[in-house]
Amino acid sequence: MIQPRPRTIPEATVARLAVYLRVLSGLADGGRTTVSSGELASAAGVNPAGLRKDLSHLGSCGVRGVGYEVSALRERIAHVLGAEQSRACVLVGIGNLGTALADYAGFGSRGFRFVGLFDASPAQVGREIGGLTVQPISELESTVTATDAAIGVIATPADVAQSVCDRLAAAGVRSILNFAPVTLTPPPGVDVRPVDLSVELQVLAFLGQQRTARAAEVTA
Amino acid sequence: MIQPRPRTIPEATVARLAVYLRVLSGLADGGRTTVSSGELASAAGVNPAGLRKDLSHLGSCGVRGVGYEVSALRERIAHVLGAEQSRACVLVGIGNLGTALADYAGFGSRGFRFVGLFDASPAQVGREIGGLTVQPISELESTVTATDAAIGVIATPADVAQSVCDRLAAAGVRSILNFAPVTLTPPPGVDVRPVDLSVELQVLAFLGQQRTARAAEVTA
DNA sequence: GCGACTTTGTTCCTGCGTTCACAAGCGGCT
C-alpha cells in the first residue's frame, strides 16, 4: 500500500488552507466557478507560488492553463481539514468573551457546534446563549462524556484556567483553545493552542513602533 | 555612533517576549526576586536555550550562576516592547466580541487604553462600556485625529471591515488588529494583524485529527 | 583564598518555511 501524499501537512500550511477555504466560500457565493492561483493568493494575502505549494500538499486539483475549480477545491480543502463533519465543542467561562464566542456565527458555519456552556458563577448559570443554556461547572465531566466532545475552549480568568484544562483533559477532551492569559501545561496527549489577545496587540504595537523608528532613521 | 544591538528582533521572539513579560509579572506579584532561565522557560512553555537566545536580543541582563532579576528583566522587556507608555486605541464594531474586547482588563494592564468605541447601529450608540460611551461611526475620524490614536481594532462584520480599515488608515491609524473573518488589504504603511478565531479552531481540530489518525496507524 | 558548581551567553548545526524560476500540460485560435 502506497502513500501517494505524505500525511504530514505543515502547520503553517494548515492555517492558510483555512483561509483559502473562507475565500473560496466567498467566491462561490459570488457565482465564480474558476480561480487562478494569482487571484486566490491576492485575495488571501499570500504569495502565489506559496499558495500552489500549499495546494500541492493535498494532491493536484487544478487545471493547467485555466486555474482551479472553485467548488471542487473548496470541497477538497474542507475534506482534508475535516470541516465536513460537525465537531462537538464545549466552552468554559461565560464572561464577556465567552458570551461572544458562544454567539459567534463563524464557528457554526465551519463545522463547529457548541454542545455545552459552563460557568462557575451562579449568576451566569441558566442564561440562554445561542440556543444553549449555561450549565454549572460541576456538570462539565458528564456533558463531555455524554456528547463525546473532543474540543474545549477556555475563556475563564487566568487563575482557574489550569484546573479547567486538567478537568477537560481528564474528561476526554483532546484539543483545547485557550483564551486565558496563562501558559497551560496540558497532560500528555492533549494539544493546547493559546490565543492571547494582549500578546497580539503588543506584537502589533512593537512592529508599528519599529517601523516608525526605521522611518525616522532613514529621514535622519 | 555604534549600534550595540541589531534593531531587528524576530517577530516570533517579540511574541514570546510578551509572554515572558506576563510570566514575570506573575512572579513579581508572588514575591520572587530572581529566576533561572529553566524555570522561566518552563513557565512560558518554551525551550530554555531558546529563551536565553530571545533574551540575548535585548542585551544580557542576567547574572551567571544566579539567574535573572525579576523586576529588572521585566522592566527591560517592557521598555523594548514599548509597554511603558500608554497607547491610545480605537475599537470599531461593538457587537458581542467588541463588547468583550472593550471590557477586557488585560489590555489596560499592558499599556493599551481605548479612547474611542464606535458602532454603526444606533442601538449600540450611547451604551457605556468600561467607562467609555459608544459613539456613532461618523465620529471615527475626528476622534482618531483628536486622540492621535495609532492603533485600531476591527470587530465588525466581514462585509464592512475593509471600508473601516480604509477609514482608519486615512485617519492616521498605522496598526490594525483585525477580528473580522476577511483578509484586509491595507494601504501602504499600515500593518494589519489578523486574528481569525475560526482559523484557530480549524487548525486545532486538524492537529487533533492528525494525531488521532497517527495513533490509529501505529496501533494497526 | 581557592576550588567546584551553577547558570548565562554564544556558537554551531539541523530542519523547516518561503521564494524564485522553470518544465509540463491544457485550452483556444488559426
Added chain:
DNA sequence: AGCCGCTTGTGAACGCAGGAACAAAGTCGC
C-alpha cells in the same frame, strides 16, 4: 491539426527559527 499563450506543479536555493552543546563568569562552600 498544429501552434501559442497561459497556468499549474515541482525542483532548487535562500533565509530563518529551533535545539543542542560548549565556553565564560560569577557565587557558594571549605
